[in-house]
Amino acid sequence: MTVFTGSDLTCLRGERLVFGDLSFNANTGDAVMLRGRNGAGKSSLLRLMAGLMAPRRGTIRWQGDDIADDKIAHRARLHYLGHQDAIKPVLSVRDNLRLWAELRGISDIDAEIDQALRALDIHHLGKTAGRYLSSGQKRRTALARILLGQSDLWLLDEPTVGLDRESCAELARLIAEFRARGGIVIYSTHVDLDIAAPTILDLDQFAIPMMEWLVEQDDEEDTRESLSPDMNQGKSAEAAI
Ligand SMILES: Nc1ncnc2c1ncn2[C@@H]1O[C@H](COP(=O)(O)OP(=O)(O)OP(=O)(O)O)[C@@H](O)[C@H]1O
Numbered sequence: 638m639t640v641f642t643g644s645d646l647t648c649l650r651g652e653r654l655v656f657g658d659l660s661f662n663a664n665t666g667d668a669v670m671l672r673g674r675n676g677a678g679k680s681s682l683l684r685l686m687a688g689l690m691a692p693r694r695g696t697i698r699w700q701g702d703d704i705a706d707d708k709i710a711h712r713a714r715l716h717y718l719g720h721q722d723a724i725k726p727v728l729s730v731r732d733n734l735r736l737w738a739e740l741r742g743i744s745d746i747d748a749e750i751d752q753a754l755r756a757l758d759i760h761h762l763g764k765t766a767g768r769y770l771s772s773g774q775k776r777r778t779a780l781a782r783i784l785l786g787q788s789d790l791w792l793l794d795e796p797t798v799g800l801d802r803e804s805c806a807e808l809a810r811l812i813a814e815f816r817a818r819g820g821i822v823i824y825s826t827h828v829d830l831d832i833a834a835p836t837i838l839d840l841d842q843f844a845i846p847m848m849e850w851l852v853e854q855d856d857e858e859d860t861r862e863s864l865s866p867d868m869n870q871g872k873s874a875e876a877a878i
Pocket residue numbers: 650651652653655673674675676677678679680681682
């Protein structure tokens with residue numbers, strides 16, 4: 638069974654139809670790269686995958702189960718890195734990670750934080766308050782969070798923004814290690830990240846002009862209306878039995 642799937646997804650943001658009829662599959666160890674012009678819906682799709690938003694149509698499943706049926710279990714299996722680094726300015730780098738680790742119920746917190754700080758080469762910043770970090774250091778701190786605890790799925794929205802070349806190479810290495818352990822990585826990026834054989838999901842292919850979608854909606858309503866007398870008949874027959 639494919640581990641993580643989305644079928645016939647339609648996404649609306651406000652009044653705007655972002656994409657429609659989009660499907661994806663990912664198995665253990667896979668990397669999926671989201672591509673597309675600005676506004677194509679890469680961030681929106683990652684938010685749907687994280688269960689932070691619901692699709693207008695379609696279903697996202699983990700091992701066959703709709704993620705909407707158990708949002709807590711889904712959140713526990715993934716790390717989502719959005720555009721915002723969500724670093725608390727008054728807390729040190731270490732305490733930012735501690736807060737995150739406590740929220741995830743990690744037991745060996747200090748050891749895990751040490752390991753994550755070393756992996757992102759920010760161990761020397763452990764006591765520095767969030768407000769004194771450069772944007773690249775904030776991004777590395779945010780990335781350190783995804784190393785805390787067990788997870789099966791990384792959803793990374795433009796993880797390379799603000800990173801220097803060495804940090805990008807380090808991120809690519811961390812992703813390779815995660816995939817080797819069976820993790821699934823889905824990421825958007827406008828720059829080249831050295832990821833082995835990613836599946837490319839091009840969001841530009843799923844753009845639907847709003848007029849086309851409105852016509853489709855009208856057709857669906859007409860179909861429902863034309864079916865409803867039969868359905869009502871069916872209901873009365875059931876009631877009669
Ligand atoms: N909170 C929101 N409310 C309404 N519309 C939104 C919201 N966030 C995004 N949108 C719209 O949804 C569409 C898709 O945005 P999204 O951020 O998913 O695109 P993207 O492909 O990630 O873009 P980029 O490459 O610029 O980061 C855009 O037209 C955007 O204006």
